[in-house]
Amino acid sequence: MSTEQPPAIGAADAFGAPPALVRLDGVARSFPGATTVLALRDVDMVIHQGDYVSIMGPSGSGKSTLLNVLGLLDRPTVGRYELDGVDTAPLKDRDRTRLRGRRLGFVFQAFHLLARRSVLENVALGMTYSGVPRGQRRGRAWRALERVSMTHRASFYPTTLSGGERQRVAVARAVAGEPALLLADEPTGNLDAATSAEVLELLEDLNRSGLAIAVVTHDPEVSAAARRRFAMRDGRLREEP
Amino acid sequence: MIRPRGDRFGARDLFGESVRGLAGRPGRLALTALAVVLGIGSLTATVGFAQTGARQLEATFNAVDAVHGVVRPAEQDYGAAGAQAVLPWDGDQTAARLNGVEAAGLVTEIELTAPVIAAAPVHDPMAPPTRAPGVMAATPGLLDAVSGTLGQGVWLTGFHEQAALPVAVLGRDAATLLGVTRVDNQPSVFIDERSYTVVGILDRVERVSGLLNAVIVPQSTARAVFGLAAPGGLQVKVALGAGPMVGEVITTALSPNDPSGFEVSMPLPPSKVRQQVTADVNSLFVILGLVALAIGAVTIAVVTSLSVIERRGEIGLRRALGATRLNVALQFVAESAVVGLLGGLTGAAAGVFATVGLAAARQWTPVLDLRLVGAAALTGCLVGVLAGLTPAIRAANLEPATALQEGA
Numbered sequence: 001m002s003t004e005q006p007p008a009i010g011a012a013d014a015f016g017a018p019p020a021l022v023r024l025d026g027v028a029r030s031f032p033g034a035t036t037v038l039a040l041r042d043v044d045m046v047i048h049q050g051d052y053v054s055i056m057g058p059s060g061s062g063k064s065t066l067l068n069v070l071g072l073l074d075r076p077t078v079g080r081y082e083l084d085g086v087d088t089a090p091l092k093d094r095d096r097t098r099l100r101g102r103r104l105g106f107v108f109q110a111f112h113l114l115a116r117r118s119v120l121e122n123v124a125l126g127m128t129y130s131g132v133p134r135g136q137r138r139g140r141a142w143r144a145l146e147r148v149s150m151t152h153r154a155s156f157y158p159t160t161l162s163g164g165e166r167q168r169v170a171v172a173r174a175v176a177g178e179p180a181l182l183l184a185d186e187p188t189g190n191l192d193a194a195t196s197a198e199v200l201e202l203l204e205d206l207n208r209s210g211l212a213i214a215v216v217t218h219d220p221e222v223s224a225a226a227r228r229r230f231a232m233r234d235g236r237l238r239e240e241p
Numbered sequence: 242m243i244r245p246r247g248d249r250f251g252a253r254d255l256f257g258e259s260v261r262g263l264a265g266r267p268g269r270l271a272l273t274a275l276a277v278v279l280g281i282g283s284l285t286a287t288v289g290f291a292q293t294g295a296r297q298l299e300a301t302f303n304a305v306d307a308v309h310g311v312v313r314p315a316e317q318d319y320g321a322a323g324a325q326a327v328l329p330w331d332g333d334q335t336a337a338r339l340n341g342v343e344a345a346g347l348v349t350e351i352e353l354t355a356p357v358i359a360a361a362p363v364h365d366p367m368a369p370p371t372r373a374p375g376v377m378a379a380t381p382g383l384l385d386a387v388s389g390t391l392g393q394g395v396w397l398t399g400f401h402e403q404a405a406l407p408v409a410v411l412g413r414d415a416a417t418l419l420g421v422t423r424v425d426n427q428p429s430v431f432i433d434e435r436s437y438t439v440v441g442i443l444d445r446v447e448r449v450s451g452l453l454n455a456v457i458v459p460q461s462t463a464r465a466v467f468g469l470a471a472p473g474g475l476q477v478k479v480a481l482g483a484g485p486m487v488g489e490v491i492t493t494a495l496s497p498n499d500p501s502g503f504e505v506s507m508p509l510p511p512s513k514v515r516q517q518v519t520a521d522v523n524s525l526f527v528i529l530g531l532v533a534l535a536i537g538a539v540t541i542a543v544v545t546s547l548s549v550i551e552r553r554g555e556i557g558l559r560r561a562l563g564a565t566r567l568n569v570a571l572q573f574v575a576e577s578a579v580v581g582l583l584g585g586l587t588g589a590a591a592g593v594f595a596t597v598g599l600a601a602a603r604q605w606t607p608v609l610d611l612r613l614v615g616a617a618a619l620t621g622c623l624v625g626v627l628a629g630l631t632p633a634i635r636a637a638n639l640e641p642a643t644a645l646q647e648g649a
Contacts, residue, residue: 064646068642071561071642073560073561073640073641073642073645074642093565093566094565097560097563097564097565097566098563098565100561100563101562101563101564102563104561106558106561106562108558108645108649109649110554110645110649112554112555112557112558112645112648112649114555114558115265116261116264116265117261121261125559125562126562128250128254128258128562128564129250129559129562129563129564129565129568130562130563134251134253134254173562177562
């Protein structure tokens with residue numbers, strides 16, 4: 001099926017729509033070993049600017065591998081991955097890293113906040129490697145905290161925050177560098193129902209302001225919040241109606 | 242496509258991230274740096290002790306050995322055929338003209354059989370026998386040639402010498418012995434009932450300490466009165482380092498026909514003195530310092546490795562945020578370099594304090610090459626860099642996806 005589609009690099013596709021933010025074309029990822037594990041099989045996926053997609057599946061279904069591929073943390077064994085119209089296959093590690101730093105934002109289940117840095121510093125860290133001039137980082141970090149309503153905790157340390165607050169700080173860090181796509185890996189996995197709802201609301205707000213979001217989860221409620229839902233099973237991806 | 246321009250992760254970011262990475266664990270930082278502190282400290286202190294000691298010895302040599310030389314007729318048995326070499330009467334002036342000679346003076350001990358030396362002309366046979374001062378003949382240049390200082394009055398002058406006047410300078414001890422305490426009232430001393438006017442009292446000399454216990458008369462006076470046969474020795478003061486050069490030419494200048502008839506003792510140049518002392522540096526301390534430094538390097542390497550394992554999550558996060566492998570490696574190298582630098586600075590400071598303390602205890606002048614102190618601190622930094630390389634490479638090679646998962 002992939003052979004039928006002409007490669008559209010950085011150009012509007014046949015229907016005149018804006019170029020896809022993400023285009024996966026026949027992507028597979030296998031992990032060699034005693035028995036080779038096929039984590040992704042022939043995955044096709046398109047994410048447009050402003051999209052809000054969820055990828056749901058049981059653990060071991062390959063959804064984390066897919067997220068790593070989307071996040072340029074892993075390379076597909078087979079297939080083609082275009083991010084923002086750029087074919088990522090020929091990129092060297094350096095360029096992939098740079099692209100990742102500038103175009104992608106990450107939110108993790110485990111937050112990954114640095115315990116010995118204040119909230120503001122943690123958010124500013126998100127821009128340290130992404131080409132934001134040093135003098136602008138704190139100001140932009142502050143505005144990012146405003147977007148997640150966490151400015152009142154700016155000078156706090158992450159260890160003194162609740163789980164929901166931590167995840168909001170992590171979201172602020174992810175969006176401070178103004179990425180094109182926010183990748184969230186089980187963003188509510190460590191949160192209770194009430195704070196989960198808060199975080200989901202936050203993601204929806206961000207999406208409404210134009211940010212494309214891809215959420216990986218095994219929680220149907222989280223998945224339901226997205227506008228397009230994908231299901232993952234045994235390495236195969238299927239879009240749900 | 243993304244181009245590598247723009248305001249990227251620079252040296253300031255790197256330094257900031259490393260310092261903050263370390264500042265989070267001050268206790269660990271201190272313990273890690275401790276071995277480097279000990280190593281650099283003992284090395285700095287060892288060098289400091291050596292330099293201070295060398296300077297001290299050199300100062301001693303400067304005052305006495307490094308500038309003072311002497312020429313004497315060789316004491317050889319020539320038998321019937323040969324004749325004893327003899328210093329010329331004006332040998333002091335000949336020597337003074339030589340390049341590198343700052344002062345020269347002849348000095349001769351006059352041996353009198355049972356001399357009567359007193360401050361009063363009356364010989365009292367009932368007086369208890371006292372220790373008699375010696376009698377010596379000297380030329381005007383001798384005072385400077387032995388680095389002498391006068392307590393009172395003046396030294397023998399060229400005029401005294403030319404006119405063979407009956408004047409005398411008393412050595413400090415001789416003056417005490419003779420009961421002469423001041424010279425402004427022109428006291429006299431009597432040697433075998435001949436009177437000499439005391440013009441000065443010699444307080445200190447660096448050479449020919451016998452002068453302090455002698456009645457010193459002009460050489461010409463001694464020749465006339467005591468029939469002096471020949472000068473006993475020539476004392477010279479040379480410019481620092483000029484000793485060997487002067488030693489080569491002085492005998493020929495004094496006696497062109499028989500330059501080998503003299504015993505010459507000239508000071509070593511100070512560089513040789515320094516070399517001798519530096520060779521005596523206590524190598525044990527150097528070895529101890531190096532061992533401590535090696536332990537420091539291993540400690541930093543181990544602690545940095547632990548830190549890499551502990552901070553896998555952070556490493557993964559940084560990679561996700563756009564840090565390259567090089568950024569990550571440099572951060573860990575920079576952190577261990579800062580640990581090494583702090584250890585080096587603290588150690589260098591400790592070494593300086595130890596040197597100053599030792600010098601103060603012995604009332605020496607502390608001497609320490611400041612460039613060396615800087616080099617010591619930088620050595621600590623270098624140790625840190627080397628120790629941090631392996632863990633840093635390990636950190637850079639972590640797969641970000643795995644690091645994020647395992648470090649959660």
